[in-house]
Amino acid sequence: MIDGTGALTWVSAFETQVRAEGATIAAMGERLGYPGLDTRLGEVFSSGRSFTPPRESATFHDVFTALARSFVETDSLAGAAFGILFHALAREVRDDEAANTATLASSVRTAEKTISRRTGARLGDKTLLDALAPTGARLADAAAAGVRAVPALAVAGDAAREGARATEALPPRFAAAPAPLDADGGLGVADPGAVVVALFFEAGGAMHTRAPTPGR
Numbered sequence: 306m307i308d309g310t311g312a313l314t315w316v317s318a319f320e321t322q323v324r325a326e327g328a329t330i331a332a333m334g335e336r337l338g339y340p341g342l343d344t345r346l347g348e349v350f351s352s353g354r355s356f357t358p359p360r361e362s363a364t365f366h367d368v369f370t371a372l373a374r375s376f377v378e379t380d381s382l383a384g385a386a387f388g389i390l391f392h393a394l395a396r397e398v399r400d401d402e403a404a405n406t407a408t409l410a411s412s413v414r415t416a417e418k419t420i421s422r423r424t425g426a427r428l429g430d431k432t433l434l435d436a437l438a439p440t441g442a443r444l445a446d447a448a449a450a451g452v453r454a455v456p457a458l459a460v461a462g463d464a465a466r467e468g469a470r471a472t473e474a475l476p477p478r479f480a481a482a483p484a485p486l487d488a489d490g491g492l493g494v495a496d497p498g499a500v501v502v503a504l505f506f507e508a509g510g511a512m513h514t515r516a517p518t519p520g521r
Contacts, residue, residue, distance in 0.1 A: 309358070309364040309368060314512055319509075322507065330346065336494045337494060342497055352499050358371065365395075366400065369391045373387075386424060389423070393416040394409070398445075404454060406453065413440055420433075427478075431478060432499065433499050433501070435499050436500075437468075440468070442464070445459055461510065468503070475493070
């Protein structure tokens with residue numbers, strides 16, 4: 306189970322991962338026609354601190370509601386897509402409840418369907434869905450097998466990373482995507498949104514390597 310304190314730990318680790326990979330994410334974005342991604346992601350986390358609840362009263366629901374708001378306020382299509390993911394996580398866990406593997410799996414599946422419906426993106430279009438879809442499938446398998454939340458996130462992080470790597474071989478097909486700026490037409494570079502999805506779930510899965518929190 307992942308409670309409010311665990312959610313804060315997860316989001317903090319996610320921010321650390323994104324900032325550490327900022328130059329790589331920026332380079333991917335430049336090649337695909339999305340300049341300044343590292344700067345925009347940094348702004349998301351900086352602004353998000355004003356929405357984040359204090360540790361002593363944090364709930365899983367409130368932490369991910371705050372993170373969703375931070376991404377949505379970037380007023381970008383990618384920000385909206387991540388906002389959908391984080392809102393889905395928040396909605397599945399209400400009040401003082403903690404997240405389990407089943408709620409995580411359900412959240413990701415809901416987010417995947419909602420993002421596709423609202424944006425028109427499909428699996429194979431070289432978007433964050435190419436990492437999110439295998440993540441949801443892996444979490445559903447883990448829930449069915451009775452795997453606890455944090456170990457399930459570690460397995461899901463592997464699936465997300467595999468999905469992100471697979472986007473290197475895909476040409477951009479998403480209608481709303483800008484034209485790639487490199488001579489290879491976007492081939493050979495991973496979708497940065499898919500990479501950020503992988504970083505998010507890897508950060509959650511890495512919590513088992515840190516000092517344990519009661520209930521996890």
